[in-house]
Amino acid sequence: MASRARPSRTAALWMILGEWRAHPVRVATAALAIAVGVALGFAVHLVNASALNEFSHALSTVNGDADxxxxxxxxxxxxxxxxxxxxxxxxxxxxxxxxxxxxxxxxxxxxxxxxxxxxxxxxxxxxxxxxxxxxxxxxxxxxxxxxxxxxxxxxxxxxxxxxxxxxxxxxxxxxxxxxxxxxxxxxxxxxxxxxxxxxxxxxxxxxxxxxxxxxxxxxxxxxxxxxxxxxxxxxxSAAGQTRRSDALSRAYRVNLEMLGLVALLTGAFLVYSAQSLSVARRRPQFALLRVLGAPRRALLAQVMAEALIVGLAGALCGLALGLGLAWAALSLLGGDLGGGYFGGRPALVFAPAAAGVFLALGLAAALLGSLLPARSAARAQPAVALKSAGDGAEAGGGRLGWTAPALLAAGAAAAFAPAVGGVSVFGYLSIALLLGGGVAAMPWLARRILGPLQGRAARFPPVDLALKRLWGAPSQAALALCGIVASTSLMIAMAVMVTSFRGSVEDWLDQILPDDLYLRVEGGGGFDAGVQARLAAAPGVAAIRFRRLTPLSLAADKPPVALLAGDIDSAGSTLPLIGKPRPVGPGATPVWVSEPAAWIYRWRPGDRIVLPLGPGGRSPVVVAGIWRDYARQQGALAMRAADYQRLTGDALRTEAAIVLQPGADPRATGARLRALLPPAIAGRTTVGAPRKIRAAALRIFDRSFAVTYLLEAIAILVGLAGAAAAFAAQTLARTREFGMLRHVGVRRGQVAVMLAAEGALLGALGAVAGLGLGFAMSQVLIRVVNPQSFHWTMQTKAPWGLFAAVAAALVAASAGTALLAGRRALSTDAVRAVREDW
Structure with missing residues (x-):
């Protein structure tokens, strides 16, 4: 037994090394996909851990040594x-x-x-x-x-x-x-x-x-x-305050970590694609090992060992890359990753336990992607596999089995589940299940899309051959499309979510910035009654509205909400209300709660709540309505300035909105207003026009989604690289097919056109599947993940121009990749290509 096992292990090692020498790009692409997913998740975790560590030090500084x-x-x-x-x-x-x-x-x-x-x-x-x-x-x-x-x-x-x-x-x-x-x-x-x-x-x-x-x-x-x-x-306690800050940023960082893990899932699909092609190509070799006495479990172990090595290499590279990305993010974006939750440039803190977890996740992704190909290698019948060229179509590849519908149904069901601990766990599970179901349905989808095209390209034999080839081998088409569909759908989902969010923020900014000028005091202090009177009487000012913004803690385990006291009419029409306002009745003090506050504290119009204001720190108020607020994730309350001053006696104001007289110059009026301020606050008061404030807010938005844009770019590049590797492997496996076509009179140029047509058709299939699947996943992000994580709702806005650009790029890139991959096969002499059939 020992003598038999040793040659078997030696043969397996030589097969692994030989396969990697023959197709290094495919192996490197699979490892790169794992590395990218691990790097993104690990980098986000390190940045957050470093920021929280810095925040904890800041708390200990301000709080001293109090227990x-x-x-x-x-x-x-x-x-x-x-x-x-x-x-x-x-x-x-x-x-x-x-x-x-x-x-x-x-x-x-x-x-x-x-x-x-x-x-x-x-x-x-x-x-x-x-x-x-x-x-x-x-x-x-x-x-x-x-x-x-x-x-x-x-x-x-x-x-x-x-x-x-x-x-x-x-x-x-x-x-x-x-x-x-x-x-x-x-x-x-x-x-x-x-x-x-x-x-x-x-x-x-x-x-x-x-x-x-x-x-x-x-x-x-x-x-x-x-x-x-x-x-x-x-x-x-200090630990409780740290948890408060942790809760404030948790949704943002968990979203980024989850997107990194979805990128890792994309890597698993690329590993699956690479391993499936590798196993199909080596079926005769596996069959020979079986004939020589190797057990099925030895073949299963060999393929899984390949995956383990690829996963280990990718995960280790990902940890190193993640460390570098975390350092770069802290240096360029700070500890908030653009989200605005932490300030400063905290020192990088390495987390060994997290490194072990992400290493394990990388290995798990590689092993998961290789499980089905390994089982296929172990179950193959030796007699049939010995004559297999490794490029035949799988029987029944165009049928829709139970796997795809089950995954899609489970993904749809998971989207309706509630959040777990404030994190949209089932929302991300829904995305993963939809992604798996969409990829599993690709053979069936390829048949359904390509079927009506059969016979329509008879006047163009190369294109007709390409159609017949893809229609007859849908499983191979699906293997080439795994990575590209997974990465494209992820990119489209994020693009639709970001476009919808940005469009909703733009509409919201137009609603909340109707005036001509805005003043705001940064840091401590504000406008007292005397300053307010001077500003209201300034030349060029037709009307001025003052507002007080102050934090208010409502629960020990939640971050403070923002209390806005300003000029609000009885119906709250000066706020961007969601739905109709509700009358509060005579003698009641109305407040309008922001959408995040309504989600967090489960408030509804008509609810009676108690605020820690006024005599004895108890002021009963009634929720008069809910308004949209994209600026404060922790929630906000709005109340009339007169009610706030009656309850607190505080006449200080921190912001002012100004309507100018007709013909007044905004810049000159702003300078006059600043000159009227006391020196202690003049240097800390910003004067801005709505256009500039709007532009600055959108810059902050784009900065907060900079990491998301990076994820989009990496996802599509990795997907295209995986598709290129799959095209190359399938093309090389079809050398005898090309030789036979040359024997029957098909010219080299026509074969090249056929390959380009195949690539273009695969790119079109990938675009259709990726756009459809990505749009479905975007609805989970918009309607499930964002409300559960950030407590914001938005209207879907599709980036049609991006859709067209992505589709065109996929078709062009796939056609070019297929053509380049076929150059080596086409260079082989037609006689030698079919010598094995003699």
Missing amino acids: LQVRSRSPLGFDEALYPRAARAAGVAAASPVVELPASAEAVGDLTLIGLDVLRAASVTPALLGPAAAADPFDAEAVALSPAALEATGARVGDTITLAAAGRVARFRVAGMLPGAGEGRRLAVVDIAAAQWRFGQLGRLQRIDLRLAPGADPQAVRTAAAAILPPDAEIV
Whole structure:
């Protein structure tokens, strides 16, 4: 037995090496397809892991070393009377009250102002204390800046700087630097009394940092503390805040990872195509091994071993490529991959466990793609296979078996399943099943499309021969089309989704930007009542509407929603409403919720909800309608400015929409408006026309989908490469067929025309199947994946020009590829080509 097994293994090794030497392009294409899928998924995972790691460091910098925090649900803060009750809660060893405000310094926005009780913070969050506390811990004019804040403001220790926050402006002396601040974090730490007094926060806190007693159970402390919290406060941990951010970006990164895995599925189809052609070509060799005593399982193991080696090579290359792509993405796009969820340029963090998972996925894709060809090699009858040339048509290849309908039906059913943990798992499963079903139906589809064409090209013998060849061998046509249909359908699905989304965003921007000019304050601060009056009276201004935009936390496990307070009529007609508004009744306070907010919190018009605003942090409101909002995935609420000010007493506004008087110059009016602003906010106020804002928003949209565009390009290139390899293999296997045609009088040029016609017909078949299947998959993306992941709906908009370009490119590329692949076979002498038949 051992002596028999050794020659069998040796023969198998020689067969594998010989096949790879004969067709290196086909093997390399299959490995490349696996590498691309692994690289894309792994790169997205690494970028996200690096961004979350950076975000976690940022949180630890701002939060210090606190075990738990009591945080305000809005920037308005909560009553400081909560502090002594929280400090006395069971399990709490020490508590530190904190004022935390978004601020700016010397026209530099994106700065966090922190007011600390130095004596309390020393035992809870000592990392937030700077040397300023050592000299005079209660100096109301001293500020300690982080290194990043010092660099951004250009200040030095001893200089005087201006800080703006909560609509107030105050000057401080830079007393020192914060040594514990993380790299890139802009922090300004002052005494808590100075922060409350000078920035209008008397009696208010934004958070309380807690240090637990040794041995205290964090969950028990959270439960005890939650019992004493008012409605406008919540208790959180650093891990919980990280999970919030993770939840905000999860849908975006999961979408990209899933698209990478769909690309990996495309690689599995290319492996299937390559292995099927390889097995068909080597049937006589496998039959000889069977005759010599090799068992079926040895042939099965040989083909699977080939797949394992190809998959391993592709997966390893994919991991290396993914590492490089992740580094490039972090360098060029930052940690958000263009999505806008994270800022900065985080350092690349390698994830060994994730590398192992993606390596396993690459191997699984290669093995899955080789399973059916391996079974075919093992089941072949030796007597029949010894006389097979490896290019015969499979019997019944044009029949529609149960596999394709079952996969398509399962894919359609999966599209109706709900999301799992906020992720459209079944939506992506539906895409995978539809893709598999569409590819499995290709032999049947080829027969149905080519059947009516039979006999119509009799006047053109080369074209007629090409039609008869494809109609008579639909399974071989399907093998050549596997990769091209899979990649084309994926590209079309993403193209339709992106076009529909972009078109819907353009329509939405036209609705929400009806005015002539827009002002917005970046960073902390805004327009107080005096500034609002000056802006309204400025020359050239016919009308002006102010709006307040502020975050509002409604649930501890979800990101804050955006609360928009502005001039909204009683019907909410100034908002892009979805459906009809609903009257709320006399005495009720109406709010209009965005479509994402309605999805996340399951709100419907007429629902009564409680917002953490106003006296006691409880303000009942009624949902008056749902409006479309593509800017805030985490959700938004809109309410009338008068209601907001009545509930909160906050008269500060952060945005303004301006209607100009007839004949007023927008640029000159914008300059006059900026000149009327206080210096503390003038440098941080953007003035924009609707056209420029619209263009900037679409640039951000295109940037966020840059990775998707890359996936589209890679998908079609890999598919064409796979089709080229399949054409080459099938053409070389038909050398004797070409020789026989030459013997019966067919000229070399006519054979070349026949090959070009075959390629063009295959390209047309691929275009028809890819466009149809891709459009079906796009509806799953538009109507299932996007609503479940991002909570956005949109209208389907088909890119007809792209459809035509893709179809033409596939036909031309397939015809050219088939012709180039046939040059080697056509160069063989016609007599030698059929010598085996003598």
